[in-house]
Each structure stands twice: as structure tokens, then as C-alpha cells.
Amino acid sequence: MKNILMLLILIFFFSCQQKENKNNSVAISDTISVKKEKEENKQKEENKQIGDTIFMNFKNEKGLFTAEALMDSIHSKIYVKFKNEDPGQLKATIIPSTGKGNIRFNQIIFPDKSSDGPFGMDVEIPLKQKGNHILVIGHSLMADNPFWGKFNVQLENKKE
The missing domain is CATH 1.20.5 (Single alpha-helices involved in coiled-coils or other helix-helix interfaces)
Incomplete structure (x- = not known):
């Protein structure tokens, strides 16, 4: 016991x-x-690609939004999302790592869901609406050899 x-x-x-x-x-x-x-x-604090989307939240020391992206067969379109707070002029550039390639800004989607495009590797467009904008990057369907690889995106929003 x-x-x-x-x-x-x-x-x-x-x-x-x-x-x-x-x-x-x-x-x-x-x-x-x-x-x-x-x-x-x-x-x-860095603008990085997550899946097929890049969220541009931070400016570099020059006042530009910059990010490195990768386009492959899985992500044939890249969406760059940024917020515009004041009316101004958007200047965006794609810089491919290989120098040139079949890559361009296909479309810009404004906060009211209207859109404009296609553009080239550079775009300058007035932004009159406040809110979230989306830039769609892809290859031109009218040209051969779609672009696959790394590239840089630069956005500059000059206020009026």
C-alpha cells in the first residue's frame, strides 16, 4: 500500500x-x-516581387520607386502596384538585365478601374486620380520571342 x-x-x-x-x-x-x-x-522596406506582384511602397535615396523582378513561364505578366496621393506625372521605365528584349508596359489600371495602354519600355502619363494604380508588364503578343529573365522597374511620380 x-x-x-x-x-x-x-x-x-x-x-x-x-x-x-x-x-x-x-x-x-x-x-x-x-x-x-x-x-x-x-x-x-524593400520593393520585392511576391509571386507575380510587386508592391511599390518605399522610395530610394533619389526619390524613385525601384524593384528587381523576374518574368518566367509561370509569371508571364507582372503587376506593379503603387499608391498615388497627389495629381502628377508618372514616369516609368523597364530596364532588362540583357539589354533589350520583348518586354513592355502592357497596361495601366487606374483606381476607377479604367485602363490605358499598351505602351513601350518607357511610359509617361498624367495621374489625375488618387488611389491604387496597377501597371501590367508583359511581352508584346505581336512580336516573337517572349522575354524571360530578370529586369528592373523604376517609377517616378512628379507632383504638379
Whole structure:
């Protein structure tokens, strides 16, 4: 009888210690999530391509939105999203890594869902609406050899 009682007491103490270990592991995972959030904030300061979309949120030291993108057979169109707060003139440029290629601005979609295009590798267009704009980059369907590879996109929004 004494052996069974001692066994139950030992099991009780071991089970209490296991709960404390679980609480410690939660505290460790909380610090890991805080570190991950800090790293994500650093990554958000760059304009990067996620899937087929580039979110232009940060300007460089020259006041330009710049990003590096990759066009491949899976992502044959790249969408560049940016927010316009004041009326002005948009100047956008595509710079392929190979020098030239069959790549262009196919379309610009305005906040009211109207659109304009196609354009070439450079576009200058007045922006009269406030809100989120989308530039669609792809290859010209009227030319041979679609572009696959890396390129840079530069946007400059001059306020009037």
C-alpha cells in the first residue's frame, strides 16, 4: 500500500514539472515570433516581387520607386502596384538585365478601374486620380520571342 501511495505522489510531481516546461516553451516561441516580426519589417522596406506582384511602397535615396523582378513561364505578366496621393506625372521605365528584349508596359489600371495602354519600355502619363494604380508588364503578343529573365522597374511620380 505504501508503495502505491509513493508511486502516485511521484507521478503527481512529475506531471507538475511537465506543465512548467510547457509554459517555458511558450515564452521561447513568443520571443522567436517577436524576432520574426522585426525581420519582416526590415524586409518590407524593400520593393520585392511576391509571386507575380510587386508592391511599390518605399522610395530610394533619389526619390524613385525601384524593384528587381523576374518574368518566367509561370509569371508571364507582372503587376506593379503603387499608391498615388497627389495629381502628377508618372514616369516609368523597364530596364532588362540583357539589354533589350520583348518586354513592355502592357497596361495601366487606374483606381476607377479604367485602363490605358499598351505602351513601350518607357511610359509617361498624367495621374489625375488618387488611389491604387496597377501597371501590367508583359511581352508584346505581336512580336516573337517572349522575354524571360530578370529586369528592373523604376517609377517616378512628379507632383504638379
